[in-house]
Amino acid sequence: MTGSRRAHPSRVPVLALGATLLITLQGELHDSMAEQLQEDLTHRIAHSPVTGVVIDISGVDIVDSFLGRVLAEIASHARLMAARTILAGMRPAVAITLVELGLTLPGLPTALDVERALAMFEHGPCPDPPHPRRANHADLP
């Protein structure tokens, strides 16, 4: 592999979008990459006013128990430093595998894609967006 000659061949890029960090995982995540990523991320959250982290796993074909744990750890790291984490773009096949493995990632918010995840941050922590016309309306008559 020619890539192995680069300075940081296996580093996951962390992009900053305003106060949100975007991590795009692709292919396999090795032990060293995961460790590096967690270090990078906590460093970035600590040194900039980050309020949210979006992990995009639309390019990931296989999520095993290791990756599941890494994701959960990233979320708890971020939570300790007052940033919310949203997992975005999981593929149907990956979701089915995770459920069959019993890894339902409780407590980790999810979104269909990055766009939705960013929208969730804009609407704040409340799950249902505030709407002026909603007041005093119950379910269907």
Next chain:
Amino acid sequence: MQVSEQDAASEWAARKVGEFLRVRQEQIAQRWADAELFRTVFTVSRDEAVEAGKAVVDALSDVASSGRLDDITAPGFQTVRDQLGRMAASRARTGSTPAQVAGEVAELHQPAVTLLRGEFPDPAGDQAQECALALTVLMGTLRLVVMETTLRQGDELIARQRLQLLEVATPVIKLWDGIVAVPLIGTLDSARSQVVMESLLDAIVAERARYAILDITGVPTVDSLVAQHLMKTVAAARLMGAECIVSGIRPAIAQTIVHLGIDLGTVVTRSSLADALAYALRQQGIVVAPRTPVGANLS
């Protein structure tokens, strides 16, 4: 040695029968073409029936020559398995039971044996008897092959229809922008719940759905296994970023769930599909209200 003599005799008979079938192929096929089985399957032309008969005789000859008279897995049968299957299926379509088809196959035996006996100078002699016995065994095996092929085709048909039923019975409906629903009908076993899960997750991606409604009005009973399947589906949908609502929980089912001590945990449940839709709409900030009467002050 009595046994080896007998073995040698039956081996000789098998070879003799194979030879006879090869030589008399045309005559046997001509007679079979008049038999019930061939006559009713090949209604278009007699030649077709004769051709089909020849193929079967060829196969029988191969089997006899290989000495495996009573082996339904003998390689010789492979070539005519398809054809026999088609013939049996055609008889089955006209309402024959498998037993009737087997009976019709058995009728092929008599003309062949008559021809075989004619080959010998003494039709009632030991040699003729031995060969007739070998041919009878061979025809019995043919009957088994026909039965086996018929049954296997039936099984394949059932498997195919089961698959079709799975696909047909689990439609995913788009109720609103970002809201999809799956009306579950019938018993939810693990194969079906797998299909439901896959089609629901695909629909969530395709429709960019935020809410997925699982309607279990058509599910007759909910036991712990069904509940587990539901929970799995709900968990998978959540991982995709969609919230699941389980609707259609009838009073009896609610009681069963409580009696069994099933914990539906964090799953949102509603009694009817309408309630679930109303919940999903409300969560998205969509209001469904009666139209303002004419003349009223629009605000």
